[in-house]
Amino acid sequence: MTRLRGSNPLGARKALAERFQTWSVNAFDLSLCPVRGVLDRLGDKWTTLIVIALSHRPQRFSELLRAVPDISKRMLTQTLRDLERDGLIARQVFPTKPPSVEYRLTSLGESLLEPLVTLVSWAETSQAVIETARAAFDAREPVPA
């Protein structure tokens, strides 16, 4: 094994390996390992962007609609509902007319920000490398029409 350079992936590797071992044994057949549930949510098209938008400050429905470009009302409604259901955001209705509704991160939602920043930072610093790798790969592989 060559020595791994940079940060400390060794710790990360070990931690993951251990968890993976555990999951494989008793939780995998049911696909109920927590990663799946979380990443399925974070992986959809809008969840992350909404959380990021709300990390700025609490916002109303139509504010979010403008803050997250290209999202449709349908998807905003649905994603907000899912996030509320998971306890990541809280919904507060002000009985004005017309009604206004404010969404804000819960403390659970706030606690997601750190892992998210870690991931976003990785994405930013890795972006260039990935781009290069893609270009190289596409140059090798014919990339069919």
Next chain:
Amino acid sequence: MTRLRGSNPLGARKALAERFQTWSVNAFDLSLCPVRGVLDRLGDKWTTLIVIALSHRPQRFSELLRAVPDISKRMLTQTLRDLERDGLIARQVFPTKPPSVEYRLTSLGESLLEPLVTLVSWAETSQAVIETARAAFDAREPVPA
């Protein structure tokens, strides 16, 4: 603003808010902010599990097929290809007969482990809270048939 307890979401919040500001200004309309690209990949059904499996040790195609339960050959092939294209894993063919192919994380792939562990840890510690929130939500909302 009440004082936030636990870790330091304030730093996270600030970091995210800043990035979000930047994206909104010049990169959002193109939806090319790095998060999207990364999370779209990590969000699919198998990427994470494969990376986790490979974090353990390099593995061959059929080993992975067994290590990641319920994945189909089709999806394994495709996800491995995508990961290779992005430079996260490397593919090495041994010209035996029948041929054997080994996949391993590249250093870029290794560097993803840390953010991943952060996320996985969050998922594990938050799992119970989320479950509770869901139950409470479903109790309030009729949850239609």
Next chain:
DNA sequence: CAGAATCCAATAGGATACTG
């Protein structure tokens, strides 16, 4: 304003059979 409801297109992904 903040959604709910309906319709429809694109994509993801499973099952199966075939190949070098």
Next chain:
DNA sequence: CAGTATCCTATTGGATTCTG
């Protein structure tokens, strides 16, 4: 063994219209 190729279904998500 390590894939390809084909088919088919389910889910995602966009566009549009309606409502309290």
